[in-house]
Every structure is written in structure tokens, then in C-alpha cells.
Amino acid sequence: MEGPATADIRLWDLPVRLCHWSFVVLIPALWWTAHSDYMEWHMRLGITLCALLVFRVAWGFVGSSTARFSAFVRGPQAVARYLATLGKPHAPVVGHNAAGGWSVLALLGAMGLQVALGLVSGDPDYGAAGPLYDLVGYEFAYDATEWHTKIVFNVILAVIALHVAAILFYRLVKRDNLVAPMVTGKRAFPEGTRAMAPVAPWRAGACALLAAGIAGWLWAGAPPFG
Numbered sequence: 169m170e171g172p173a174t175a176d177i178r179l180w181d182l183p184v185r186l187c188h189w190s191f192v193v194l195i196p197a198l199w200w201t202a203h204s205d206y207m208e209w210h211m212r213l214g215i216t217l218c219a220l221l222v223f224r225v226a227w228g229f230v231g232s233s234t235a236r237f238s239a240f241v242r243g244p245q246a247v248a249r250y251l252a253t254l255g256k257p258h259a260p261v262v263g264h265n266a267a268g269g270w271s272v273l274a275l276l277g278a279m280g281l282q283v284a285l286g287l288v289s290g291d292p293d294y295g296a297a298g299p300l301y302d303l304v305g306y307e308f309a310y311d312a313t314e315w316h317t318k319i320v321f322n323v324i325l326a327v328i329a330l331h332v333a334a335i336l337f338y339r340l341v342k343r344d345n346l347v348a349p350m351v352t353g354k355r356a357f358p359e360g361t362r363a364m365a366p367v368a369p370w371r372a373g374a375c376a377l378l379a380a381g382i383a384g385w386l387w388a389g390a391p392p393f394g
Contacts, residue, residue, distance in 0.1 A: 174356040177363035179262060179349045181232040183372050187224045188350055191279070194220070195324065202317070207296040211286075215299075218283045219383035224276065226375040233365035234262060240269035260357050262364065271334065275327045282320045287386065289313035299390040 180188075194217050201210035228237040240263050250266040264272060288304045289312040290297035301309050338344040349355040357363075385391070 173359045175359050175361075176354045177262075177357050177361055178353060178366070179234060179355045179364055180353045181235060181364065181366060182353065183223070183227055183231060183375075184235045185350055185353060187220055187227075190220055191217075191275075195279075195328070199321070211296070211298070214283060214286050215383050215386050217279065218287070218386065219379040221276065221280050221283060222382050223375045223379040225280075226378055227372070230367065230371045230375065232367050234264075237269075237273075240264035240266075241273060242266040242269060260355070260361070262357065262361060268334070271327065271331055275324070275331065278320060278324045278327055282316060282324060285312045285316040285320060289316045299386045303390075 194213055198210060198213050198217065201207070201213060227235050230236075233239055246266040247270060254267075287298040287300040289309050290301055291306075291309070291313075292301065297309070304312070335346050338346050
């Protein structure tokens with residue numbers, strides 16, 4: 169007996185996919201530049217990551233339907249219900265499921281905290297200090313450096329490991345490929361499923377201008393306004 173008819177529909181927009189794969193590249197690049205003591209490149213990549221995070225957070229409020237936080241952030245009861253039935257068949261979700269939504273928030277939050285710590289950490293006497301170092305002083309910067317290098321990065325690794333484990337579980341156990349749609353932006357759903365609702369391109373442009381403005385300000389050394 170044939171299964172229900174399906175059709176490819178739009179699932180993830182281009183900005184979401186670009187941010188996703190940029191994170192995949194930037195995280196190991198940031199680790200390698202810090203580990204190899206290429207601090208100038210490390211700070212460049214850190215500001216790039218900051219710009220991407222600003223863009224993604226802004227896009228989470230004004231972007232396409234599946235990109236918005238309101239579309240995939242669910243309460244504890246919804247997450248518990250989803251996890252309780254994880255071993256059972258689920259209808260395909262257009263966007264992140266209840267548990268996946270929180271993993272996205274966890275990763276964005278951990279990366280945001282890591283960037284914030286990096287912006288105020290370091291020691292100018294050693295030629296490497298974040299552009300916001302002067303706002304906090306030596307003692308705070310010292311503690312921020314400890315958290316930046318020894319604690320929060322490990323939290324990011326733990327969240328990434330959980331993310332990868334979930335992808336493997338879905339691929340090997342549930343026979344559900346979550347990676348391909350993040351490449352193509354499309355996925356097969358039962359016919360009649362409502363696809364991702366796009367938004368006007370100017371919204372992406374506005375988010376990009378905001379992200380570029382903040383990155384440019386940081387790159388210039390965070391000069392005071394006025």
C-alpha cells in the first residue's frame with residue numbers, strides 16, 4: 169500500500185541556513201585561532217560571530233515564520249509531552265519541534281554569553297583585549313577571561329554535542345534526515361501542509377544593517393557616542 173502523497177515545501181529560509189552553517193564554521197575556527205594564539209584573527213572572527221548573533225536574534229522577531237522564536241519556543245509542558253512520546257511516530261513539524269526550539273535558544277544564549285565575555289576579557293599589556301575592556305577594568309576582565317576560556321566554551325561544546333546526538337538519533341532511529349533541509353531549505357511533507365511563510369527582503373536588509381553597524385562599532389574600538 170502506498171503512503172500518503174507528499175510534496176516538497178519551503179521549510180528554512182536562506183538567512184537561517186546561512187547563520188546555521190556560519191556557526192558551524194566559526195566555532196572551530198575561533199577555537200583554533202585562540203589555541204594557536206592568533207589573537208588578531210580570533211577577535212576578527214569573534215566580532216563576525218557577534219554580528220551573526222545580532223542578525224539571528226533580530227531575525228527571530230521579524231523573520232519568516234519558521235525563523236521566529238514565537239513559532240518554536242514552547243513551555244515546559246509542551247517539551248515534556250514531546251519527550252515523553254519521542255520513541256513514537258510524530259507528524260512532521262514545519263520548523264523546530266518543542267525540544268529542538270529550546271536547543272536553539274541554548275546554543276544562541278551560550279554563544280551570546282561567550283561573545284559578551286570575549287568583548288570585555290583579555291589584558292592590554294599582553295596585546296589582546298576585547299574592545300569593551302575599558303568599560304569593566306582589570307579584575308572583571310580577568311574573571312571574564314577565565315569564564316571565556318575555561319567554562320562557557322565547554323558549555324557550548326556540550327550543547328553542540330547534544331545537538332549532534334539529536335541529529336544522529338533522528339537519522340539512525342527515526343529515519344528522519346534533519347541536515348538535508350538545512351542545506352536545501354526544503355523538505356517533503358504531506359500534501360496540503362502549509363509551508364514556511366516568507367517576509368519581505370527589506371527585513372533581512374534591516375537586520376543585516378543593524379548587525380553590521382554593531383560589528384563596525386566594535387571593530388573601531390567601541391568609540392563613545394556623541
